[in-house]
Amino acid sequence: MEGGFFTRGFRGRRPAPEVADRLPPGQYLESGFPVLTAGPTPRVATDRWDFRVVDAEGREGSRWDWQAFAALPHETVKCDIHCVTRWSKFDTAWRGVSVDTLLAGVDAERALYAVAVCDGGYTTNMPTSALLGGRAWVVDEYEGRPIAPDHGGPIRLLVPALYFWKSAKWVRGLRLFAEDHPGFWEVRGYHNVGDPWRQERYRDG
Ligand SMILES: Nc1nc2c(c(=O)[nH]1)N[C@H]1C(S)=C(S)[C@@H](COP(=O)(O)O)O[C@H]1N2
Numbered sequence: 001m002e003g004g005f006f007t008r009g010f011r012g013r014r015p016a017p018e019v020a021d022r023l024p025p026g027q028y029l030e031s032g033f034p035v036l037t038a039g040p041t042p043r044v045a046t047d048r049w050d051f052r053v054v055d056a057e058g059r060e061g062s063r064w065d066w067q068a069f070a071a072l073p074h075e076t077v078k079c080d081i082h083c084v085t086r087w088s089k090f091d092t093a094w095r096g097v098s099v100d101t102l103l104a105g106v107d108a109e110r111a112l113y114a115v116a117v118c119d120g121g122y123t124t125n126m127p128t129s130a131l132l133g134g135r136a137w138v139v140d141e142y143e144g145r146p147i148a149p150d151h152g153g154p155i156r157l158l159v160p161a162l163y164f165w166k167s168a169k170w171v172r173g174l175r176l177f178a179e180d181h182p183g184f185w186e187v188r189g190y191h192n193v194g195d196p197w198r199q200e201r202y203r204d205g
């Protein structure tokens with residue numbers, strides 16, 4: 001009895017090695033899919049949707065409307081995601097357009113920093129390098145279906161190597177800059193990069 005109780009409790013707190021190896025420090029495994037949004041879920045009609053890139057000189061670059069975006073080459077992505085509130089979810093499956101494709105026309109050497117801009121006004125910043133080289137996608141499918149509105153549908157950014165607050169929901173574009181411009185959570189003290197393996201949760205800690 002006592003041993004059984006102890007074993008269950010022990011297992012509850014310490015994940016199996018194959019799980020522990022994939023959990024960044026301070027994270028626990030979540031099987032559900034929590035919704036975390038600052039503010040209401042914005043709704044945008046796809047016939048009024050577009051995705052825009054603005055370069056480091058402030059010039060409007062590429063623009064795709066809904067149909068043009070849908071026609072871009074899509075990839076499937078399976079990844080673990082890590083929220084700064086300490087839940088991680090394994091093997092999430094998405095489909096979308098690589099940010100490499102969306103930034104193909106941009107001089108990335110000048111544009112060292114990026115800000116994702118969204119319907120509803122949320123923003124988040126990161127180094128442009130964190131979005132390139134097969135590290136980030138603008139996704140329009142989750143688990144084989146359109147993304148639910150609360151999870152960013154119709155379209156969100158997916159940057160699995162960074163804490164999930166960088167994966168901007170309802171993303172409408174990327175603005176590039178020569179210097180860093182902190183976004184919604186970053187001006188409130190969260191980290192400008194946000195690597196979960198380095199526990200880059202807060203700017204000063
Ligand atoms: N536009 C927008 N994107 C956002 C947020 C938000 O409030 N607005 N929250 C961020 C945070 S803190 C997290 S953890 C994830 C949560 O995504 P989910 O609700 O699909 O789990 O979205 C991120 N992207």
Ligand SMILES: [Mo]
Pocket residue numbers: 036083084085164165
């Ligand atoms: Mo978050």
